[in-house]
Amino acid sequence: MSETSTSVIKSANRSAVMTAAHCVRRGSSPVNTHIAMVFVSAYSKGKMPYGAFAVRTAVTPRNWENDSTDDLSTLVVDADKSGRKLTDVVGGQDIAFNRPVGGTISAFGYSATRPQLGEELLHCVGTAKEKSGVQAIPCDMSGGSSGGPWLADFHATTGKGTLVSVNSALDSLTPTEMQGEVLGATAKKVYDRAQHS
CATH class of the missing domain: 2.40.10.10 (Trypsin-like serine proteases)
Known part of the structure; x- marks a missing residue:
């Protein structure tokens, strides 16, 4: 599994x-x-x-x-x-396409790192920036967090925001930076x- x-x-x-x-x-x-x-x-x-x-x-x-x-x-x-x-x-969640990269993003995922081992939802918050055709935020979640949502305008009390990407990969040179696709056409x-x- x-x-x-x-x-x-x-x-x-x-x-x-x-x-x-x-x-x-x-x-x-x-x-x-x-x-x-x-x-x-x-x-x-x-x-x-x-x-x-x-x-x-x-x-x-x-x-x-x-x-x-x-x-x-x-x-x-x-x-x-x-x-x-x-x-x-x-x-x-709402979803946005062709949204300009930027602003505060909350990323979520079930990281396989210890001690969580995929059993707890973790999150990162950072400002999105464009990088080589994708977008990136400061985040060190590992495998298991892939596919987790990137939410703009996230409200912790309601758990709602607007989906603008998903966790795709940690940058190989900067393992504290998560990358995600820009949701376009x-x-x-x-x-x-x-x-x-």
């Missing part, structure tokens, strides 16, 4: 989750997609307050499948055992394909 971080986003089918593409599919390898995935909202130390939602499909950019670029994916989950759609149960196509499936 492997873990990844994700975020529920508002969508037409009320069943979409945004994550990093490398969490669901091996890059530059169109046929290597993970199967039998579930989404668990608000997981903490073995507790699953909203239950688990089976992942029905994963939509990734063709650029990821062929060239390992555009590291993002939108998952579509089935209704729960009671027939309820995901956002009807847990709500969802490709991200919008992936989101639209998922929200209408």
Whole structure:
């Protein structure tokens, strides 16, 4: 079993989750997609307050499948055992496309580092800056945090913000800097394909 971080986003089918593409599919390898995935909202130390939602499909950019670029994916989950759609149960974050890079970002993830070992939600807060076609914030979360949301205008009391990226990779030269894709036209196509499936 492997873990990844994700975020529920508002969508037409009320069943979409945004994550990093490398969490669901091996890059530059169109046929290597993970199967039998579930989404668990608000997981903490073995507790699953909203239950688990089976992942029905994963939509990734063709650029990821062929060239390992555009590291993002939108998952579509089935209704729960009671027939309820995901956002009807847990709500969802707004999402912004073509938003200029900058401003204060709160990034979240289930880092595999000790002592958490993927059992606790961690977060980083920093100012986003553009870097080599992606965006970056100061953050040292490790594997397991991949796919976790980057939220602008985050309000701790409501837990709501606007999704502007997801954790993609720590910079290899600066392991205290998290990088994430800029959500542009490709991200919008992936989101639209998922929200209408």
